[in-house]
Amino acid sequence: MKSSNKTDLRGKNVIEIQKLIPNEKPFRAKQIFRWVHSNGIKSFDEMKNLPKSLLENLSEIAEIQVPKIAKHEIDNETGTQKLALEFADGNQVECVLIPNPNGMTLCISSQIGCALGCKFCKTAFMKIRRNLTAGEIYSQFLVARENSMAPITNIVFMGMGEPMMNFENVIRSADLLNHPDCGNISRRKITISTAGVVQKIRDFTELGKKYKLAISLNATTDELRRKLMPINQKNPIKSLLRAAENHAKKSGERVTFEYVMLEGVNMSDDDARRLNTMLRPIDCKLNLIPYNESNLKFKRPTNTMINEFYEKFENAPFPVLVRKSMGRKIKAACGQLAKSVPNQK
Ligand code: SF4
Numbered sequence: 001m002k003s004s005n006k007t008d009l010r011g012k013n014v015i016e017i018q019k020l021i022p023n024e025k026p027f028r029a030k031q032i033f034r035w036v037h038s039n040g041i042k043s044f045d046e047m048k049n050l051p052k053s054l055l056e057n058l059s060e061i062a063e064i065q066v067p068k069i070a071k072h073e074i075d076n077e078t079g080t081q082k083l084a085l086e087f088a089d090g091n092q093v094e095c096v097l098i099p100n101p102n103g104m105t106l107c108i109s110s111q112i113g114c115a116l117g118c119k120f121c122k123t124a125f126m127k128i129r130r131n132l133t134a135g136e137i138y139s140q141f142l143v144a145r146e147n148s149m150a151p152i153t154n155i156v157f158m159g160m161g162e163p164m165m166n167f168e169n170v171i172r173s174a175d176l177l178n179h180p181d182c183g184n185i186s187r188r189k190i191t192i193s194t195a196g197v198v199q200k201i202r203d204f205t206e207l208g209k210k211y212k213l214a215i216s217l218n219a220t221t222d223e224l225r226r227k228l229m230p231i232n233q234k235n236p237i238k239s240l241l242r243a244a245e246n247h248a249k250k251s252g253e254r255v256t257f258e259y260v261m262l263e264g265v266n267m268s269d270d271d272a273r274r275l276n277t278m279l280r281p282i283d284c285k286l287n288l289i290p291y292n293e294s295n296l297k298f299k300r301p302t303n304t305m306i307n308e309f310y311e312k313f314e315n316a317p318f319p320v321l322v323r324k325s326m327g328r329k330i331k332a333a334c335g336q337l338a339k340s341v342p343n344q345k
Helices: 014-020 026-039 052-061 134-147 163-178 198-207 222-228 237-251 269-279 303-311
Strands: 068-075 080-086 092-100 103-107 111-113 128-131 152-157 190-194 212-216 255-261 284-290 320-322
Touching (some): 103 134, 152 163, 163 190, 163 198, 237 269, 303 320
Parallel strands (some): 190 212, 212 255
C-alpha cells in the first residue's frame, strides 16, 4: 500500500480545512471537520449535506486516510481487545481497549517503534521508525470506537512510542480527542505518559493544556534507572522530580508515577523507602505495575512479593495503587506492545 500526496483530512483543524477550500463559506469547513472527526466518515460521499462540486474539488487535493485492521484479538476473560492497525505506508501500530467500571480505556500509540530503548519494553526492540501523524493517532480512536463493546471514556498515551518525542502531534490529537465536535473525551480523562523527557515535561507545563501527566519512574537511583532506561543519562531522577513537582504546582493537577515492579531488581526495602521520600513533596499518586513477561530477561514478581512491596507504602502521604494487568493473554498489557514493521529495511 502506498501513501498519496493528498492532504489527510483526519488530524486537520477547521482553519486548515478552510485553507483547502478558500472560496467556501467558513461553515463548510466546520461541517467537514465534524464529519471527519465526529462521525468518523471513511469516504467523501458520506458527507450528505455538502454540495457535490465542493466534494469533487476537495477530493482532488485531500483524502481521508483510513487504516486497515491487520489483526483484532480479544481476551474473553477480561474483555480487553488489541487492534493492530496498518497505515498507508504499510507500517503497523497496536492500540488496546481495556474495560473500566464506566466504559473503556483506550491505550494509543504515538510512534512506530521507539528510540528510548527501555530494557523491559518490547517496543524498544523495534527501534524508531517514524512519528505518527495526528490523523494516525486520532484514527486509532475512530477504529477502536467502532469495535468497542462500551463507550470509550478514557484515553492513555501509553502504547508504542514516547509521546513527548512526538509532542506536537500528540498534543494536536489530544485536542481532537477532547474537542466536543470530535472525540468529546474530558481533558481529565486524557493521560499523556512519558519515560521522563524533562524539557518536554516543562514545555507541557508551559502549554497549560491540563491533560493528565504520567511519568514512568521504575527506579529510585540514577545508577539503576540508567541501566533500565537509558534516557536517565540526560534526564536524571532529581531533575525529573523537579519538573514533576513544578507541573503539579502550576497545573493544579496530580501527577501519576508509574513503577513497573521487576522481581529482584527494583523492589527492595531501600527502594520503597526512597520512593516514599522522593515522592512525598509532590502532589502525586503512585501506580505499582507488576511486570508483564515478554520473553525479556526480567521476571514478574509473585503476588506475595507484590503485596509485601505495596505494604511498605502504608504511611505514604500519596495514594498508591497496584494496577491490575489486563490482556496479558493477548500480549496487550503494559510493555508488551510490539508490531512488526513490514517494510523495514
Ligand atoms: S517503555 Fe515507552 S519510552 Fe520506553 S522504550 Fe517502551 S515505548 Fe519507548
